[in-house]
Amino acid sequence: MTKHLEIEQQAAAWLARKDRDGWSAAEQAQLDQWINSATAHRVAYLRLAATWSKADLLAPGAAGPGALPARHDHAIADGARRPLPRYSAWRIAAAILVTVGTATGLFATRASVSEVRYETTLGAHQTFALKDGSKLTLNTATLLRARVSQTGRTVWLDKGEAYFDIAHDAAHPFVVISGANRITVLGTKFAIRREAGATNVVVVDGRVRVENGQIPNQLPVILVKHQKVVATSVKMLKSDESDAGIEQVLSWRQGKLIFSQVTLDYAASEFNRYNKKRLVLADAEAAKLRIGGSFDVDNVSGFASLLQRGFGLDVLETDDTITIASRRPRPAP
Structure with missing residues (x-):
């Protein structure tokens, strides 16, 4: 499946969910977040919403579900008139007339509308x-x-x-x-x-x-x-x-990394899962160093500072990386 088709199917799934009874404020917030997370999401939603609206106009008195929500307005109008049921024979037939070439992809999505x-x-x-x-x-x-x-x-x-x-x-x-x-x-x-x-x-x-x-x-x-x-x-x-092992495995839920005498190579790979600034180990000696303790997942600079102060390692920090190296003996003057 192409990325474009995947986004189209996601947009159609959101429209189908909104089309049912019981649409909640929490679901509206999730939809707002999805729409505002990428321009491609917003475009797909607008286009498919327009398609549904045109289909609804073929049925007298029907109202479509696809009006684009305001970026910060999550209120749901109580008692608002609901559109035709999402599996209405009329709506399906109307969608075929309106979407023509895109009908196949749209119906594939509506067959799996419960996927979130x-x-x-x-x-x-x-x-x-x-x-x-x-x-x-x-x-x-x-x-x-x-x-x-x-x-x-x-x-x-x-x-x-x-x-x-x-x-x-x-x-x-x-x-x-x-x-x-x-x-x-x-x-x-x-x-x-x-x-x-x-x-x-x-x-x-x-x-x-x-x-x-x-x-x-x-x-x-x-x-x-x-x-x-x-x-x-x-x-x-x-x-x-x-x-202790279970606590270590699940420590990320508290925003922590807990290490119990793991190699620095492993610790660096774990920090790199959470941060744009990457830890880079310059040599095998530094990589095999054993380390333990509890650390905030986002405090990679603090972790590097600890390595420098507590283990005597060389640390070189740039905008994108922190390079850790074993400290070499300095030549005599």
């Missing part, structure tokens, strides 16, 4: 509530899509890391797709981190089943409280986690 996209920027984390009562907390630079209805609950973790607090529903298991991995739960708390070539799952409470679609004949791995699995294309590595 959630995304965080570099260095941010944010909590979202799903309509089934579940809560998702997204870590830095994370993209997640959710489709939750009365018949099923599925989430796709396209990139990044998320913490899940899932509402119990024995009739509708909650499924998370991360690459080739499928994580299934009924009601529990767990975190998933998707990296290049691996998916990490750690359970805080409850029970989780992890299936790896990349390994032939691989049996599902069952995780319970304080257990973890790392799923790659060749293996499923399961382990137990201590209270």
